[in-house]
Amino acid sequence: MGQKMLQCAPAIRVDDQPVGIPGPRAAADAETPLDVLRFVMEARQRGGQVALVTITGLIGSSSRPIGTLMGVAADGGVAGSLSGGCIEAAVVAEAREAIREGQPRQVRYGAGSPYIDIRLPCGGGVDLLFQPNPDPGEIREAVACLEGRQPLVLAQVRAGGLCILPGLARQVPGWQTPGWQGETFISWYAPPLRLVIVGHGAESLALVRLALTCGIAPTVLSPDERLLALATTMGARANLLTHSRPPPDLRADPWSAVVFLFHDHAREMSLLEEALTQPWFFIGAMGSRRTHANRVAILRERGLPEEALARIVAPLGLIPSARDPVTMALSALAQVVDGYRQATVVT
Numbered sequence: 193m194g195q196k197m198l199q200c201a202p203a204i205r206v207d208d209q210p211v212g213i214p215g216p217r218a219a220a221d222a223e224t225p226l227d228v229l230r231f232v233m234e235a236r237q238r239g240g241q242v243a244l245v246t247i248t249g250l251i252g253s254s255s256r257p258i259g260t261l262m263g264v265a266a267d268g269g270v271a272g273s274l275s276g277g278c279i280e281a282a283v284v285a286e287a288r289e290a291i292r293e294g295q296p297r298q299v300r301y302g303a304g305s306p307y308i309d310i311r312l313p314c315g316g317g318v319d320l321l322f323q324p325n326p327d328p329g330e331i332r333e334a335v336a337c338l339e340g341r342q343p344l345v346l347a348q349v350r351a352g353g354l355c356i357l358p359g360l361a362r363q364v365p366g367w368q369t370p371g372w373q374g375e376t377f378i379s380w381y382a383p384p385l386r387l388v389i390v391g392h393g394a395e396s397l398a399l400v401r402l403a404l405t406c407g408i409a410p411t412v413l414s415p416d417e418r419l420l421a422l423a424t425t426m427g428a429r430a431n432l433l434t435h436s437r438p439p440p441d442l443r444a445d446p447w448s449a450v451v452f453l454f455h456d457h458a459r460e461m462s463l464l465e466e467a468l469t470q471p472w473f474f475i476g477a478m479g480s481r482r483t484h485a486n487r488v489a490i491l492r493e494r495g496l497p498e499e500a501l502a503r504i505v506a507p508l509g510l511i512p513s514a515r516d517p518v519t520m521a522l523s524a525l526a527q528v529v530d531g532y533r534q535a536t537v538v539t
Contacts, residue, residue, distance in 0.1 A: 225381040226338040231263040231271030233335050236328045241266040243287040244323045247274055248377050252316030259370035259379035266291045290322040296352040297322045321377060326354050341445050344381040382536040383447045390463055391453030392416040398521035400428045411441050438466045449474035449528045457483060461490055468500045473535040474528050476505040
């Protein structure tokens with residue numbers, strides 16, 4: 193693995209913590225790096241103690257990749273997860289002990305670990321770095337970076353401490369690949385998936401509901417004021433579409449997806465033109481193959497180049513010929529999430 197064998201801390205048991213997800217503010221389903229870093233930041237802002245835990249190495253297969261983050265507060269509160277539930281209770285106990293001692297530590301669980309009572313069913317092993325009470329200023333900067341839709345490069349020192357690498361450091365070849373560089377572990381994190389839904393009808397509302405269920409905060413652009421009111425009530429951001437000017441929410445970054453869900457496809461042409469000038473990782477449009485052929489012909493007549501037209505994913509969705517609104521929304525969301533995975537994968 194390119195680093196010396198880890199010295200593992202002794203096994204720890206905490207009798208006052210239940211097995212499973214412990215703590216009054218457990219949030220093990222908070223999977224994004226931003227969720228975890230916000231948890232750590234807010235714990236520090238309250239004056240509490242907290243540890244940042246990072247996967248720094250793997251043996252064999254694993255349900256989480258290298259660089260995955262987890263936050264553990266001294267009171268047992270948790271954000272994120274490092275496995276499918278195999279080691280979380282042990283990680284929380286270990287993190288709380290690291291917080292009490294005030295010292296970083298490295299631990300291996302699974303294959304190659306002296307913790308013979310903690311095994312991963314997949315037969316693999318996972319190396320973890322525990323950073324108790326990371327610098328509040330650096331954590332705030334990390335949160336601000338991801339909230340500002342900028343990729344984050346985090347450097348953690350084996351002996352303790354972390355910092356945010358400046359933008360210039362991100363231009364070094366291979367900077368997206370997490371791993372050890374000497375005594376420093378470097379990991380890269382993309383901003384969260386941003387989803388913009390443009391359209392009307394039941395499909396738009398179903399997609400809003402499913403996105404929110406998955407922890408994605410969508411933005412809805414529609415000429416239908418009733419739909420916008422319902423989307424707002426559900427917790428989405430919503431803006432009225434007009435013909436006077438391009439909506440500002442149709443601006444993108446490489447971690448944004450836009451889905452067009454119009455039944456009246458004449459409404460989408462100018463909006464698609466605008467979207468195709470932006471660096472969306474995914475541009476999808478509802479409609480049959482025949483509908484899409486007509487769409488492309490119109491956009492071609494408007495002067496759009498073939499490479500731009502090829503960016504439009506249509507027919508939309510992973511499930512062919514999905515017709516009911518919920519299946520259509522599920523099919524589209526799965527395609528978007530898969531596109532985000534491909535756009536953010538690090539090797």
